[in-house]
Amino acid sequence: MRRALISVWDKAGLLEFAAELAGMGIEILATGGTAAALEQAALPVVRLETLTGFGEVLEGRVKTLHPAVFAAILARNNPQHLAQLDLLGSRPIDLVAVNLYPFDSQAESVSLRDAVELIDIGGVALLRAAAKNWERVTVLCDPSQYGSVTEEMRQAGGVSEETRRALAAATFSRTAAYDAIIAGAFAPPDQPFPERLTLSFQKIAGVRYGENPHQRAAFYRDPQPATGTVANATQLQGKELSFNNIVDLDTAWGLVWEFDRPAAAIIKHATPCGAAVQPTAAEAYQAAQACDPVSAFGGIVALNAEVDERTAGEIAEIFTEAVIAPGFTAGARALLARRSNLRVLECSAPHSAGSLRGAERRSSPLRGFEVRSVMGGLLAQDRDSVDLDESQLQVVTPRAPTAEEMADLRFAWKVCKWVKSNAIVLAHGGATVGIGSGQPNRVGAVEIAVKGAGDRARGAALASDAFFPFRDGIDAAARAGVTAVIQPGGSVRDEEVIAAATEDEIAMVFTGVRHFRH
Incomplete structure (x- = not known):
């Protein structure tokens, strides 16, 4: 390895890395800000314009996009390529270390018009060129890679093919993630589901195994996760x-x-x-x-x-x-x-107490929706972040809930949203006393909830995540002593269900909103 090109926004570890390369006799080419940092530290560096014969133009928008640079990176070790490099007055570049303008971390704080100035063009091109020619070129896209690469160079006298390939894979993953974040920021707010969905997440932890020991697993997160998640x-x-x-x-x-x-x-x-x-x-x-x-x-x-x-x-x-x-x-x-x-x-509190709705950032890969994998594809939907709209509540029985019952109905309704369907929640005094979850029929969920509650079901409020298709669920609740029910309504048998509640003087409230959870 004889020649390296360094062009970095994040200067972390730069001086130590460059000193290691210089100590191995490697010539360092660098762009403006990077070169200035190395010069200030009295490290040997050749400014890139010495190779290209051109300085930066368009306020720095163009500084590395030049045939002499890219040919030096993309050239293979064959006589034809080397001869063409000679004609350009260039020599092979063996190592490329680039990290990108911080669009992903800073775009949220500025307008899209200003954020475009943070979109890296030359850096991405340099990384992709070096990764494409991984059989000859070592490419680094993150300061965290400097130490292991220089250690291997010291110990082995170079960088192995296995390492170069792994670094190239990491680089293509990085540039893909960078473009995915930019695409997300440009997506129109009123079009949440793009024709092509590109998701990019960063691995933060290996997980010992998945749901079961025979399943492999890992934990990935948004590159810029929202507060409070x-x-x-x-x-x-x-x-x-x-x-x-x-x-x-x-x-x-x-x-x-x-x-x-x-x-x-x-x-x-x-x-x-x-x-x-x-x-x-x-x-x-x-x-x-x-x-x-x-x-x-x-x-x-x-x-x-x-x-x-x-x-x-x-x-x-x-x-x-x-x-x-x-x-x-x-x-x-x-x-x-x-x-x-x-x-x-x-974990810090989310943006606003009351729910985690809107937690994703503008440039988040998910942008406020959730996904679930199915064989051969993904399903995407808005998060179920609808709050209870008091103005839409409809008391449908002769008896209205008391203030205490209404407080428990509100509480039970919010809890019910997080219970697997079919879901029934019994609550009294601001606490659940019985929960029936994951049942294929609603009356079964009621029976489980009232059995779990026992005597605590008397005077309790009941929330159901979806409508009651028959009166049997209400009858089971009445036998247990439930006095108030909140549910979406909307069944073809609503009148029958309301009549059952009325017979037992149960107050019933319709929300008009369903909260299935699977």
Whole structure:
């Protein structure tokens, strides 16, 4: 290796890297800002215009796009290519180190008109040219690669074919991600589903296995994740997160931020087994755990308020897989540390309390929708981020809910959105007392919920994620002592269902909104 070209926006590690190359006798070519940094550090460097005979033009928009540069990168080791390089007055470039203008991190803070100035043209072209010629050229697209490459050069006297190929793959992945982010930023806001969907995410963790030990897995996140999402939570202690942990944490975190008062949720197998809103975090956790103590064992806990020592003590009483909250007091941290395997995550609050809607950034690959893979393709849809619209609520029975019942109906409705369909939630006093989830028929979900609630079903409010197709679900709720129901309505048998509620003096409210979750 005799010659390297360096052109970087991010100067992290630049001086050490260049010094290593110079120490190996490698000539360094560099563009304006990079060359200036090397010159200031008294490191040997040749400005690129010495090779091209042209300086930067169009306010720096054109500085590397020149045949002498790209021929030196793309040339193979054959007599014809080398002869043509001689005619251009150039020699082969063996290493290219480029990182790109930070469109992905800065475009959100400026208008699109200003953001275009952050779209790198020459840098992307240099990277792609070097990666294309990977059999001869070593290409680096990130400062984190400098150390391992220079170490290999010192130890082996060069860079292996295996390493060059891996670096080329990383480079093409980087340029593809860069273009995907730019495409997302340019997409019209009123066209959320483009004709061609390009998704680019960054691997942040290897996961020991997937849902089951025989399934491989990894965790990827948006290159610029929004504030207040599980993808950018900080793990403070405990074993590495599993695939199932991450899925359950996401559900739990989304649920508690439906509320602006202290809330707690306990999740097992991606569905709530308890949730509550109470005056304090400790009381919220106690009430959530009381819903189904058996299922809460080994669950995932989320709170939307700081965890104090009292709350931590309650959580530590039973086996818990993980807990996530916006903060932990020193006393809580010390207490939870006694459970060394307990995964403790701290995550800042999302943009606005009430829900995680709109969490994705303008340039996010998903831009506010969620995807699910199916064999041969992907399904994409808006997130279910609809809030309860009080103006659309319709009391359809002679008896209207009392203020206390209405508070529980609102609470149960928000929890129900996070329960697997068919979903039924019973609530009393700001806490779930029974949950029926994942049933192929609605009356079955009601029966599971009322059985779990037992005597606590008396005076409880019931939420259903979709309409009641028959009166049997209402009859089962009435036998258990339920006094108020909230549901979307819209069944061809609505009159029959309303009549069943009226017979037992159950107050019923229609929302006009369905919340299936599969």
